[in-house]
Amino acid sequence: MTGTGIGASIKRVEDQRFLTGNGHYTDDINRPGQGYAWILRSPRADDLPNFLVTTQSVMGASNPLEVKGVGEVGAIGSPPAVVNAILDALAPLGVEDISMPATPNKVWQAIHDSSVRQAAG
Amino acid sequence: MPTVSMTVNGKSVSADVESRTLLVQYLREHLGLTGTHVGCDTSQCGACVVHVNGESLKSCTVLAAQVEGADLTTIEGLANGDELHPMQEAFRENHGLQCGFCTPGMVMSALDLVQKNSDPSEQDVREWLEGNLCRCTGYHNIVKSILAGAQALKG
Amino acid sequence: MYEFNYQKANSAADAVQAVNSSDDGQFLAGGMTLIPTIKQRLAQPSDLIDLAGINDLVGVEEGEGSVTIKAMTRHVDVANNDIVKSKIPALANLADNIGDPQVRNRGTIGGSLANNDPAADYPAAVLGLNATIITNTREIIAEDYFDGMFTTSLEEGELVTAVRFPIPDKAAYTKFPNPASRYALVGVMVAQTNGEIRVAVTGAGQDGVFRASDIESALSGSWTVDAAKDVKMSDEGLNSDIHASADYRAHLISVMASRAVAAAG
Numbered sequence: 001m002t003g004t005g006i007g008a009s010i011k012r013v014e015d016q017r018f019l020t021g022n023g024h025y026t027d028d029i030n031r032p033g034q035g036y037a038w039i040l041r042s043p044r045a046d047d048l049p050n051f052l053v054t055t056q057s058v059m060g061a062s063n064p065l066e067v068k069g070v071g072e073v074g075a076i077g078s079p080p081a082v083v084n085a086i087l088d089a090l091a092p093l094g095v096e097d098i099s100m101p102a103t104p105n106k107v108w109q110a111i112h113d114s115s116v117r118q119a120a121g
Numbered sequence: 122m123p124t125v126s127m128t129v130n131g132k133s134v135s136a137d138v139e140s141r142t143l144l145v146q147y148l149r150e151h152l153g154l155t156g157t158h159v160g161c162d163t164s165q166c167g168a169c170v171v172h173v174n175g176e177s178l179k180s181c182t183v184l185a186a187q188v189e190g191a192d193l194t195t196i197e198g199l200a201n202g203d204e205l206h207p208m209q210e211a212f213r214e215n216h217g218l219q220c221g222f223c224t225p226g227m228v229m230s231a232l233d234l235v236q237k238n239s240d241p242s243e244q245d246v247r248e249w250l251e252g253n254l255c256r257c258t259g260y261h262n263i264v265k266s267i268l269a270g271a272q273a274l275k276g
Numbered sequence: 277m278y279e280f281n282y283q284k285a286n287s288a289a290d291a292v293q294a295v296n297s298s299d300d301g302q303f304l305a306g307g308m309t310l311i312p313t314i315k316q317r318l319a320q321p322s323d324l325i326d327l328a329g330i331n332d333l334v335g336v337e338e339g340e341g342s343v344t345i346k347a348m349t350r351h352v353d354v355a356n357n358d359i360v361k362s363k364i365p366a367l368a369n370l371a372d373n374i375g376d377p378q379v380r381n382r383g384t385i386g387g388s389l390a391n392n393d394p395a396a397d398y399p400a401a402v403l404g405l406n407a408t409i410i411t412n413t414r415e416i417i418a419e420d421y422f423d424g425m426f427t428t429s430l431e432e433g434e435l436v437t438a439v440r441f442p443i444p445d446k447a448a449y450t451k452f453p454n455p456a457s458r459y460a461l462v463g464v465m466v467a468q469t470n471g472e473i474r475v476a477v478t479g480a481g482q483d484g485v486f487r488a489s490d491i492e493s494a495l496s497g498s499w500t501v502d503a504a505k506d507v508k509m510s511d512e513g514l515n516s517d518i519h520a521s522a523d524y525r526a527h528l529i530s531v532m533a534s535r536a537v538a539a540a541g
Binding site: 123139140141143162163164165167170176177178179182183184186187230233234249251252253 | 277278279280281282304307308311312314315324326328375376377378379381382457458
């Protein structure tokens, strides 16, 4: 494919050095007598003012559900999709909620608890 | 201090090092070959993979003294001048890297796979990369790169 | 990492001699656990005696009804060995799924067994297949060898030289890997050898590998997937951590055992 456009791949100039071991990262810098920052200072309580967090909701205008996504693009759609898929699979057992992360243990626990509940009748 | 000698990328090298010197320290600090990276330092991430006598290993979990006399290849030993090795070219062509930190280990690991299995399936590649972690790509283009690199090397 | 003396041994006898004459020496096999342990300063040996150059400690031999794997044979070489693949395919398959390719290129059966990590794969093979550990001084049956997590009945300066596995009639190993570390959350070896049925479990027990006698009894009555699956394992003595609760591990033991029975045929 030639030309550029959304989705077209472009050979990156920097890849030549990354691929040949000539990329430089902070760990590669080693000056004589160089020191290392072992302790990073974090802000303390007295560095910050008192603050109050509130939310202001504005409906999205771009779709019928008026919903909006926030956060890193790749992480907006996939977690709800995965959780919905799990809940769909577990719906026949009466499972209505599962919290993330949906670990194998947690999914098993939900199945286990629902079958215990059903047996208890 | 014991003297440790080996052949790295076709050149004989030798250095007086402490017994506790890891192979990756020997390469990076004594030979200045910083293309081999230390990611996790706990033999999980694979950024430090190099070839010793033709086989891939994690150089953060091997002492330099353990490979005394061996023949090594690191990421710096693959390209021929400005001409990339076919596996490196495949990574470039298929956008198999972003920040590039895991890339040397990925390429070295991929080459060990291809010499054992010249025509790997996608599943073979994914299973082989068990010990190479990438935080940028989601692996999709890395797998694609290795499959393309394998075909290029078959000629 | 603390400094140590490093030396290569030319023979098993040399290695034992070197460890015995050092202050606090240790054998170095593949180093896949020992080197990370030293790096984290969890161990401070005075000497490391590298076994890598000792040819007598490498290789696989077929005997009368058994396969003997020498201690310094790497996982990759067990996985690809023709004798192991034809006589005990379950063992070749187990070795082929340890860690990752780079770990399999270095790690050895003897090193793994001397370390006895409670989530390692080989202990399940040794106990499930009723293998015998051969050292420089004696032979130790599997039941007597494992002695709690990271602990074995090896004496100071005693070196594992080989492991002898009886050839089973049927066997298979199945594990449920930890999604992050890929160590076995639960790994189960099931085996039928000369009429005896053994089921060994790794990854789950607080004291390391153990035999699941309830599943053994069930399978002795009926060698079927359902027989293994229907056993309700007790969660007593099982690990409980952020990766899996003890009752989930108990559940997984029956499931992994049933899958192993299916794979063994």
